[in-house]
Amino acid sequence: MFGNCADPGALDGLAWLGCYLTTGKHMSLYGSLGTVLLLLAITAPTALLFGFGGATAARSHVAPLRWFGKTYIAIVRGVPDIAFFLFFVIALDQGFEYIRHHVLCPEWPDTVRQGNDFVVCAQAKLPLGNSPQWVHETYGFLLAVLTFAIVFGAFAGNVLFGAMRAVPRAQLETAEAYGMTRGQVTRRVLIPQMWVYALPGLSNLWMVLIKATPLLFLLGVEDIVYWSRELGGAKQPQFTDYPHPDWRMWYFGALLVFYLCFTKVSEIVMDRLMARLTLGQATAGGEAQRRAGA
Amino acid sequence: MEDCLQTITDYGLRSIGIGERLLPRNDFTLCQQFTLIGSGMIWNIYFGTLALIAGFFLAVAVALGKASANPLIRKPAEWFIFVFRGSPLFIQFFFAYFLFLSLKGSYPIFSPLTSATFGALTVLFLNTAGYSAEIFYGALQSIPKGDTEAADAYGLTGWSKFRRVVYPTMLRLAWPAYTNEAIFLFHSTTLVFFAGFPAFQQKGDALYYARYFADKTFNPFVPYPILAGYFILLTLVIIAIFGWMNGRLNRHLPSATRARLRFRPQLIR
Numbered sequence: 001m002f003g004n005c006a007d008p009g010a011l012d013g014l015a016w017l018g019c020y021l022t023t024g025k026h027m028s029l030y031g032s033l034g035t036v037l038l039l040l041a042i043t044a045p046t047a048l049l050f051g052f053g054g055a056t057a058a059r060s061h062v063a064p065l066r067w068f069g070k071t072y073i074a075i076v077r078g079v080p081d082i083a084f085f086l087f088f089v090i091a092l093d094q095g096f097e098y099i100r101h102h103v104l105c106p107e108w109p110d111t112v113r114q115g116n117d118f119v120v121c122a123q124a125k126l127p128l129g130n131s132p133q134w135v136h137e138t139y140g141f142l143l144a145v146l147t148f149a150i151v152f153g154a155f156a157g158n159v160l161f162g163a164m165r166a167v168p169r170a171q172l173e174t175a176e177a178y179g180m181t182r183g184q185v186t187r188r189v190l191i192p193q194m195w196v197y198a199l200p201g202l203s204n205l206w207m208v209l210i211k212a213t214p215l216l217f218l219l220g221v222e223d224i225v226y227w228s229r230e231l232g233g234a235k236q237p238q239f240t241d242y243p244h245p246d247w248r249m250w251y252f253g254a255l256l257v258f259y260l261c262f263t264k265v266s267e268i269v270m271d272r273l274m275a276r277l278t279l280g281q282a283t284a285g286g287e288a289q290r291r292a293g294a
Numbered sequence: 295m296e297d298c299l300q301t302i303t304d305y306g307l308r309s310i311g312i313g314e315r316l317l318p319r320n321d322f323t324l325c326q327q328f329t330l331i332g333s334g335m336i337w338n339i340y341f342g343t344l345a346l347i348a349g350f351f352l353a354v355a356v357a358l359g360k361a362s363a364n365p366l367i368r369k370p371a372e373w374f375i376f377v378f379r380g381s382p383l384f385i386q387f388f389f390a391y392f393l394f395l396s397l398k399g400s401y402p403i404f405s406p407l408t409s410a411t412f413g414a415l416t417v418l419f420l421n422t423a424g425y426s427a428e429i430f431y432g433a434l435q436s437i438p439k440g441d442t443e444a445a446d447a448y449g450l451t452g453w454s455k456f457r458r459v460v461y462p463t464m465l466r467l468a469w470p471a472y473t474n475e476a477i478f479l480f481h482s483t484t485l486v487f488f489a490g491f492p493a494f495q496q497k498g499d500a501l502y503y504a505r506y507f508a509d510k511t512f513n514p515f516v517p518y519p520i521l522a523g524y525f526i527l528l529t530l531v532i533i534a535i536f537g538w539m540n541g542r543l544n545r546h547l548p549s550a551t552r553a554r555l556r557f558r559p560q561l562i563r
Contacts, residue, residue: 079521082484086505228388255389
């Protein structure tokens with residue numbers, strides 16, 4: 001990184017630390033912080049979309065759709081979520097390969113599940129056996145994102161379903177009195193008005209989502225936990241230019257601080273957002289804002 | 295059926311090291327999966343119960359600390375709650391494990407803490423204390439003003455006021471949220487053997503064995519639903535126990551105004 005890092009053995013103190021913290025592997029660690037942010041950036045809207053779909057389905061007038069929505073929302077209750085994470089990653093992977101297998105090689109004679117093996121034809125493998133390394137990594141990451149989105153979508157669905165029911169009935173009745181159809185009431189009144197009721201739940205969910213990101217490690221993605229373990233372990237002088245004893249404690253301490261800062265910033269942003277959304281609402285918070293302004 | 299009884303005697307207490315030493319390696323039967331995953335539940339119940347009981351007392355103390363007017367007491371309590379609620383439990387486990395490991399290097403007295411039995415229990419204890427303290431603090435803040443005024447009018451002060459008025463009311467108000475915290479704590483015990491703490495001689499919890507089977511058979515559709523079934527049962531038991539306690543706490547109230555216990559899980563921590 002820096003010119004004077006060529007011979008780390010001769011350095012000491014801060015100069016050594018500066019060189020040590022900018023090695024290629026440390027860059028991967030900082031890059032994996034980006035992975036976490038990317039995961040959050042993709043998962044949060046996707047989960048919200050899933051949750052919205054679930055909540056809308058649960059309110060549907062068509063019975064099977066309603067049952068589906070309610071089951072989806074209820075399914076994550078009562079079972080540790082980490083079990084879902086471990087389950088969905090394999091289940092989704094096998095599901096995709098199973099479907100591709102039936103589409104791509106319909107003449108395959110054997111069954112897919114043979115004892116303890118799951119065998120699909122070579123064309124159905126995901127990703128294909130001969131694809132480059134980055135495709136495998138991206139596929140693993142996308143699988144993790146989908147898993148997060150399904151699980152957190154159910155949580156978000158729960159919150160949104162509650163929020164839709166919390167919108168004062170009088171507001172919807174007013175809209176109906178103006179002659180709006182059911183769809184119009186939903187689009188023009190229910191959805192704009194529900195956010196203030198949903199936000200406390202959603203902000204809680206966001207905090208929970210932040211705190212769930214280290215579970216990427218369990219899903220086989222090379223994330224911050226993976227790199228902290230790799231880099232923190234004791235290093236012998238014969239294998240590296242930067243020998244050091246077991247520093248994993250410091251690496252995980254740094255991760256702890258990183259997450260604490262992230263939570264703190266999120267809290268501040270959420271408070272601002274809440275103040276903005278409460279403006280002019282018929283709630284205790286809105287009333288307090290009106291009084292303070294007057 | 296005979297085989298299954300044999301399996302139960304072999305593996306029923308496998309998670310605490312009693313019975314057959316080797317785990318099944320091939321030809322996994324449904325019975326083996328049920329038995330081993332059920333055997334792993336011993337750990338989940340052990341961690342959850344002890345952490346919950348010990349954490350309760352610390353949580354009450356921290357909640358009172360956070361409500362204190364003295365900043366020397368309030369600030370540490372606030373920080374305690376922030377640290378344990380603001381960071382992932384998964385990272386807390388890793389950090390604590392490596393912390394105990396390096397402490398063990400200089401002070402051998404810490405060596406029990408590097409095992410899951412005591413180390414993970416300590417982390418869970420502190421973690422649940424942090425979450426419960428926030429719940430109890432919220433309850434302390436919402437004690438009706440009339441209750442404390444009535445206590446003042448009776449001349450109750452200090453300890454007797456706390457014991458007779460503040461504490462029971464706080465518990466009563468916090469109980470529904472605390473029930474969720476308890477359920478949720480039991481769920482998070484599944485993280486223990488995935489976060490640094492080693493499963494010595496393959497003595498692990500329910501999820502450890504469920505993952506073992508899923509990895510060996512490459513079929514997630516059997517072990518994970520079994521695990522889910524066990525946890526739903528455990529959740530129902532917790533709700534029953536806490537519901538009974540809730541009834542005790544509210545027994546002086548007319549039944550219509552009692553707070554109903556609703557199961558609203560807080561998700562992951």
